[in-house]
Amino acid sequence: xxxxxxxxxxxxxxxxxxxxxxxxxxxxxxxxxxxxxxxxxxxxxxxxxxxxxxxxxxxxxxxxxxxxxxxxxxxxxxxxxxxxxxxxxxxxxxxxxxxxxxxxxxxxxxxxxxxxxxxxxxxxxxxxxxxxxxxxxxxxxxxxxxxxxxxxxxxxxxxxxxxxxxxxxxxxxxxxxxxxxxxxxxxxxxxxxxxxxxxxxxxxxxxxxxxxxxxxxxxxxxxxxxxxxxxxxxxxxxxxxxxxxxxxxxxxxxxxxxxxxxxxxxxxxxxxxxxxxxxxxxxxxxxxxxxxxxxxxxxxxxxxxxxxxxxxxxxxxxxxxxxxxxxxxxxxxxxxxxxx
Amino acid sequence: xxxxxxxxxxxxxxxxxxxxxxxxxxxxxxxxxxxxxxxxxxxxxxxxxxxxxxxxxxxxxxxxxxxxxxxxxxxxxxxxxxxxxxxxxxxxxxxxxxxxxxxxxxxxxxxxxxxxxxxxxxxxxxxxxxxxxxxxxxxxxxxxxxxxxxxxxxxxxxxxxxxxxxxxxxxxxxxxxxxxxxxxxxxxxxxxxxxxxxxxxxxxxxxxxxxxxxxxxxxxxxxxxxxxxxxxxxxxxxxxxxxxxxxxxxxxxxxxxxxxxxxxxxxxxxxxxxxx
Numbered sequence: 001x002x003x004x005x006x007x008x009x010x011x012x013x014x015x016x017x018x019x020x021x022x023x024x025x026x027x028x029x030x031x032x033x034x035x036x037x038x039x040x041x042x043x044x045x046x047x048x049x050x051x052x053x054x055x056x057x058x059x060x061x062x063x064x065x066x067x068x069x070x071x072x073x074x075x076x077x078x079x080x081x082x083x084x085x086x087x088x089x090x091x092x093x094x095x096x097x098x099x100x101x102x103x104x105x106x107x108x109x110x111x112x113x114x115x116x117x118x119x120x121x122x123x124x125x126x127x128x129x130x131x132x133x134x135x136x137x138x139x140x141x142x143x144x145x146x147x148x149x150x151x152x153x154x155x156x157x158x159x160x161x162x163x164x165x166x167x168x169x170x171x172x173x174x175x176x177x178x179x180x181x182x183x184x185x186x187x188x189x190x191x192x193x194x195x196x197x198x199x200x201x202x203x204x205x206x207x208x209x210x211x212x213x214x215x216x217x218x219x220x221x222x223x224x225x226x227x228x229x230x231x232x233x234x235x236x237x238x239x240x241x242x243x244x245x246x247x248x249x250x251x252x253x254x255x256x257x258x259x260x261x262x263x264x265x266x267x268x269x270x271x272x273x274x275x276x277x278x279x280x281x282x283x284x285x286x287x288x289x290x291x292x293x294x295x296x297x298x299x300x301x302x303x304x305x306x307x308x309x310x311x312x313x314x315x316x317x318x319x320x321x322x323x324x325x326x327x328x329x330x331x332x333x334x335x336x337x338x339x340x
Numbered sequence: 341x342x343x344x345x346x347x348x349x350x351x352x353x354x355x356x357x358x359x360x361x362x363x364x365x366x367x368x369x370x371x372x373x374x375x376x377x378x379x380x381x382x383x384x385x386x387x388x389x390x391x392x393x394x395x396x397x398x399x400x401x402x403x404x405x406x407x408x409x410x411x412x413x414x415x416x417x418x419x420x421x422x423x424x425x426x427x428x429x430x431x432x433x434x435x436x437x438x439x440x441x442x443x444x445x446x447x448x449x450x451x452x453x454x455x456x457x458x459x460x461x462x463x464x465x466x467x468x469x470x471x472x473x474x475x476x477x478x479x480x481x482x483x484x485x486x487x488x489x490x491x492x493x494x495x496x497x498x499x500x501x502x503x504x505x506x507x508x509x510x511x512x513x514x515x516x517x518x519x520x521x522x523x524x525x526x527x528x529x530x531x532x533x534x535x536x537x538x539x540x541x542x543x544x545x546x547x548x549x550x551x552x553x554x555x556x557x558x559x560x561x562x563x564x565x566x567x568x569x570x571x572x573x574x575x576x577x578x579x580x581x582x583x584x585x586x587x588x589x590x591x592x593x594x595x596x597x598x599x600x601x602x603x604x605x606x607x608x609x610x611x612x613x614x615x616x
Contacts, residue, residue: 071453089361091361092359092360094459095359096359099454099457103453105450105453105454105457107449107451108449109381109386114381118374119458121374122371122458123459
C-alpha cells in the first residue's frame, strides 16, 4: 500500500472517521489557447506522503502544481488543500502550503539572511523570531557562511537551498516542490534528496514534480505519471516498474556465433521477445528481474555461444513512456507552462 | 481580529495553526512596512534609481530658471517664486511615474512568485514600495529647493511655509503614483508602462499653471488648467512657500490628491490581484 511514506501524526480528533486528504483534486483542467496543458486530472495525496508527479518537460506538471497552490486559476474541476477550496479559500490554502519553484523565488537585491527575515516578517513572525528562525534555517541548509552575501554570488545549488529554506519558515503542512533537483550536480542532488526525506520524517506532506525516474523512485511513496496534460498511470514505484520491466540486457555476440539460437534461449528464459541489434550481431531484451541477466548469460556460455560485450541498462524515462503511452516523452516540446 | 475559520483536521497537527479567513489590519501594516524596508534596501543598493530625483530636479531648475525667466517674468528674481513650486510639482510627478515602471519590472522577478504564494494582504506588495517612495519625493523636493536657493530663491513663507510645501509635494507624488501603479498592473511590459504614463504625466504637468501664470493662456486652456489637480497643488505650494498662508488652494490640492488615491488604489489592487 501507500503507507511507507507516512509518518505517525498524533490525531486527537478521533470522531472524524475519514481523514481529510492533504490534496484532493477532481477533473483539474487548464487550457492555454488550444493547448490543454492540464487535462482532466484527478489526484489525491494523503497527509504525510511524499507524492511524486513524473513527466517530461511540457507535460503540465508545473501548471498542475500552480493550480493546486492557488497560484493559477482553474478552467474547470476542483481542488481542495486540507479541505480548503483553492478557488474560494485561497487565503486559507496559502497559510498551509509552501511553494518552491523551478526558479528560485528569492530577492536578488537582498542577502540570504535578509530574504529569510523578510519572508518571516511577512508571515507574522516578530523581528527577533524572524531573525532566529532564519539563522536556524541557514545553519540547517549549510548557508551560514553565505548569510551576508548577495544572492547574485550564489551557485544554483545554494539558491535552491535558500529557496527551500524560505518555504519552511512557518513549517507549512504541505510542501510543493517543483523539480527540486533539475540543474543540480549529483552531489547537491543527493543532499537535496536527504533534505526532502528529513522534511517528510518531520511530518510534512510533500508533493514534488520531477522528470527523473530515479528521483521519483528514490523519494516518492506514490507516483503519478503525467503526459501531455493527462494522467497515464499512478501507483507505487514497485507497481509502475512491474509495468515497464526493471532493466534491459544488451548482448553483443561474437562474429560467427549462432545469434538465432541465442535469441531463442533469451526468449525462453525471460518470456519476452528479444530485439535484434540493427548494427551487428546481438540483441536486447527486457528483464523483469535483474537476476535474469545472469540466467541468460550462463545459458549462452553453456551453449558455447560467445559474446564480446554485455551491459544492463535501467529503463529510461523514454522507455517508461514508450511502454505506457506508445510514444517518447519528447524533451523538445517547449515548456509552455512555466511562464505564468 | 478577523473571523477565524478552524478546521478540525488541521488543528491537531504539529504544524497546525489557526487558519484565518482574512489578514488582520495589524498584520497588513507589518507586511507593508516590511516590503517598504525591502524597497529602501533596493534603492540603497541601486543608487542609479535615484537619478530622476537628484539629477533631474537640478536640470529642470537650472534649465527653466535661466531659459524662461526673461521671457515670462522679465527677471529671474521675480520668476523663481512662480517657477520653483511648479518645478517641485513637476519633478515629483516625473518621479512618481517610476513607481509604476519599477513595479512592473518587479512583478516579473522570482520573488513576486513567492509573494503570491504567501498569505499576505493583496495591497502589501503595492503599498510597500509606495511607502518607500515617500523618501524619493522628499529628495526631489529637497534638491529643487537647494538648487533654487543657490539661484537666489528666498521663499517668503520661511521655514514653516517651505516645510509645509515639501509635505504637500510628497503627498502629491504619492497620490499620483497610484495612477502609474495601476498602469503598472495592467501593462504587459515596463516599457509600455513608461509610454502610457508619459501620455498622462505630460498633460498633468504642463496643462497647468506650473510654468506660466494661467491668465496668459487662451480661455479653453484656462478651463483645462483650472480642473487639473496639479494646478491646485502648484497654487497651494506658491501660497505656502511664498506667502506662508494656508489658503483654500491647499484644501483643493489635498482633496484632488485624495480623490485620485481613492480611485486608483482600488483599481490597482484589483488588477494586481487578478494577475495572481
